[in-house]
Amino acid sequence: MKKLSIVHLTLFLALAVLLVSGCAKKPAPTPTAASETPVVVSERPVGQDVRGIDERPVTEGQISEQDTAGLGMGQASADLQPIFFEFDQYTLSPQARQTLADNAAFLRSRSTVNVLIEGHCDERGSDEYNLALGERRARATRDYLASLGVAPERLSIISYGEERPLEQGSNEAAYAKNRRAEFRIR
Template sequence: MIVLIAILSISLGIGCAKKPVSDDGAAGGAAGTTDGSGQNGSFSSQSVTDATASNVPSSLQRIHFDFDSYVLTSSSKAALEDNAAYLKAHADAKVQIEGHCDERGSDEYNLVLGEKRARATRAYLVSLGIDSRRLSVISFGEERPLDPSSGESAWSKNRRAEFVTR
């Protein structure tokens, strides 16, 4: 009997792994709109290159955010304007916007913050004329760091939104 309880406890612990929060843009309501007001944010951009399932190369720019922020600054908007131009030139490309965080904060908090970053990014692309049906968002929170080390240099790399074309 004790062995059965131990096996059941282990099985429940393994089955309770955290999962990324995702949104394909079809859900409505207030949760689908993020304007980012009340937050401070900035980032730098760098090119991300991915081969996609449709063999469309991506030249979409990765954006980085300040600590605990999801607001797009003028420089982030400039990078997203370049991304919108790319998406307009590749009208068949669909994009998943991935929100990421650094390791600080709880798993739950970082999943929500990563989603807010992805949604703010999507909202700006939609305001630039990109069809929202082409854009999906997902949050990986702190689960997929670019730099696994600790410290401000690593953390600043990990606070980002990335684009995966499909």
């Protein structure tokens, strides 16, 4: 973590320098008639620089701290087991239905608990397609839980596509673990 912060800090410093120099610059195109007519002065402001990210100074603490607010990550519930899918599928296997029946029973017994269902894919396939596929898995999971008597308004969904693999690795064992729907209590 500490190391990461230093890296961050350097990056920000470098950016700041870039910004300052970038803003200061006004490439004044001086039309100088060079000896041969076709010589033209750059029509474009060559030096214009890109405004980098937010100029606010960021403290080390802020940087190193993982901002989880946006990730929709509640605590993963040990009581709610994930379910798994076949490649490019979002239909629920008998085993998944069994797991979901257990999960539904748990949720019915804790009527105050709200759950975020995350749909995930393995790394194969295109990212955008997998985002849509992950959503279908989450949606199928939610619909099944609802059919088992869990109030739909307690269930929300999100797709992470292939962005949050449970297990790294490019093999069928890892793929199988990553094609899943997970439950987070919010």
